[in-house]
Amino acid sequence: MSKLVMHIDLDAFFAAVEQRDHPEWSGRPLVVGADPGRRGVVATCSYEARRYGVHSAMPISEAVRRLPADAVYVRPRMAHYAEVSRRIMEALDSISPLVEKVSIDEAYLDVSGLDRLVGPPEVVGRRAKQAIHDAVGLTASVGIGPNRLIAKLASEFQKPDGLTVVPPDRVQAFLDPMPLTALRGVGAKTAPILHRLGLKTVADVRRADPALLHKHLGPRGASRLQDQARGIASDAVHTDTQRKSISKETTFEHDVTDADTLRDTLLWAAQEVGYTARREGLKGATVTLKIRFRGFETHTRQRSLSAPTAGDDEIFRQAWALYQQEGWADRPVRLIGLGLTGWDAPAPAQADLFGEAEPEPASDKDRLYETLDSISAKFGRGTVQRGVRRKP
DNA sequence: TCTGGGGTCCTAGGACCC
DNA sequence: TCTGGGGTCCTAGGACCC
Numbered sequence: 001m002s003k004l005v006m007h008i009d010l011d012a013f014f015a016a017v018e019q020r021d022h023p024e025w026s027g028r029p030l031v032v033g034a035d036p037g038r039r040g041v042v043a044t045c046s047y048e049a050r051r052y053g054v055h056s057a058m059p060i061s062e063a064v065r066r067l068p069a070d071a072v073y074v075r076p077r078m079a080h081y082a083e084v085s086r087r088i089m090e091a092l093d094s095i096s097p098l099v100e101k102v103s104i105d106e107a108y109l110d111v112s113g114l115d116r117l118v119g120p121p122e123v124v125g126r127r128a129k130q131a132i133h134d135a136v137g138l139t140a141s142v143g144i145g146p147n148r149l150i151a152k153l154a155s156e157f158q159k160p161d162g163l164t165v166v167p168p169d170r171v172q173a174f175l176d177p178m179p180l181t182a183l184r185g186v187g188a189k190t191a192p193i194l195h196r197l198g199l200k201t202v203a204d205v206r207r208a209d210p211a212l213l214h215k216h217l218g219p220r221g222a223s224r225l226q227d228q229a230r231g232i233a234s235d236a237v238h239t240d241t242q243r244k245s246i247s248k249e250t251t252f253e254h255d256v257t258d259a260d261t262l263r264d265t266l267l268w269a270a271q272e273v274g275y276t277a278r279r280e281g282l283k284g285a286t287v288t289l290k291i292r293f294r295g296f297e298t299h300t301r302q303r304s305l306s307a308p309t310a311g312d313d314e315i316f317r318q319a320w321a322l323y324q325q326e327g328w329a330d331r332p333v334r335l336i337g338l339g340l341t342g343w344d345a346p347a348p349a350q351a352d353l354f355g356e357a358e359p360e361p362a363s364d365k366d367r368l369y370e371t372l373d374s375i376s377a378k379f380g381r382g383t384v385q386r387g388v389r390r391k392p
Numbered sequence: 393t394c395t396g397g398g399g400t401c402c403t404a405g406g407a408c409c410c
Numbered sequence: 411t412c413t414g415g416g417g418t419c420c421t422a423g424g425a426c427c428c
Contacts, residue, residue: 039395041394044428057395060394060396103399103428185425185427190425244400247399249397286421299422304421
């Protein structure tokens with residue numbers, strides 16, 4: 001039976017939440033991200049700001065240069081957005097039981113066979129948008145198609161507040177005129193390669209000589225790309241995805257050479273990662289150290305443990321040993337952090353198999369939001385003092 | 393001139409094993 | 411002196427996405 005997949009994407013999510021919460025900011029260019037004048041980037045910005053060419057991942061200094069004086073700059077309140085996101089996902093449960101949350105502001109829903117219960121795809125889509133608006137007062141863009149790729153591209157097709165349905169027999173006509181950068185996995189490096197081959201649109205990729213793509217992208221990359229160009233993609237919606245890693249890193253406001261600061265920062269990261277691991281019942285057998293020096297030169301070092309752990313001290317000791325075993329002392333460090341991977345047990349599901357949700361103690365939840373808020377408070381504000389020893 | 397943070401997935405070489 | 415062909419795990423780096 002053919003599937004119907006819906007993709008939902010909140011419009012300028014962080015910025016929209018801020019404008020909703022602060023009506024005096026609506027209609028104005030608004031940037032959620034680092035503090036102006038400091039190291040960092042734009043996380044999200046309002047549509048008013050986008051008109052000045054500002055976008056996600058742009059250096060905050062560049063955004064300041066482009067925006068008028070009345071622009072608003074706020075730092076992210078991740079805990080708050082996470083709570084809004086939770087209510088959105090809850091609202092989507094009323095549309096379909098098969099909801100896959102893919103990020104804080106995006107979800108896939110399997111909406112196959114809802115036509116007899118609800119109506120045609122357009123009606124299902126409008127219901128989803130209404131459910132979100134009723135729950136949190138925000139707009140979302142919705143795309144519906146025969147698989148994840150088409151649903152995702154459909155949701156991007158008319159933004160903001162869009163609704164696009166692509167029936168199976170319209171897939172190729174929908175895809176063909178799109179720029180090839182619309183395809184998943186084509187980014188800053190791959191797009192120029194394809195452009196140099198004279199390819200611009202999805203249709204160009206679809207009709208390209210497979211051997212030519214093979215030569216420049218490798219066998220797997222080439223077939224993945226051409227599958228997409230033909231509208232071939234997964235239609236599976238997974239409700240119980242399991243994370244594969246936990247990590248914590250920070251960029252210092254000024255590059256750091258002081259060993260105590262690096263050590264303390266790694267200790268902080270280990271505590272954050274360890275706490276998250278324990279809260280989620282995970283133990284990792286691999287610790288990864290990440291370091292970025294002045295000039296953006298980035299390295300990772302990892303080691304496998306004899307036994308999986310979620311202990312702050314053990315995670316810290318491994319990461320610190322990895323740092324010490326390299327001849328890196330005295331090199332100015334821009335960023336440092338660590339990660340934990342390699343769970344010992346295969347994927348404990350988010351909710352258990354019998355539908356009994358694990359009751360989450362209030363104190364843990366509070367601690368989680370505290371943590372998220374402390375992260376957002378620090379966003380783009382890393383300082384030498386950051387690593388100040390924290391009482392366990 | 394700058395370039396966050398949290399992720400996923402892929403590649404590629406070497407070790408190791410059968 | 412010459413030495414296969416997988417398969418899997420480990421490690422480092424990098425592309426990409428939100």
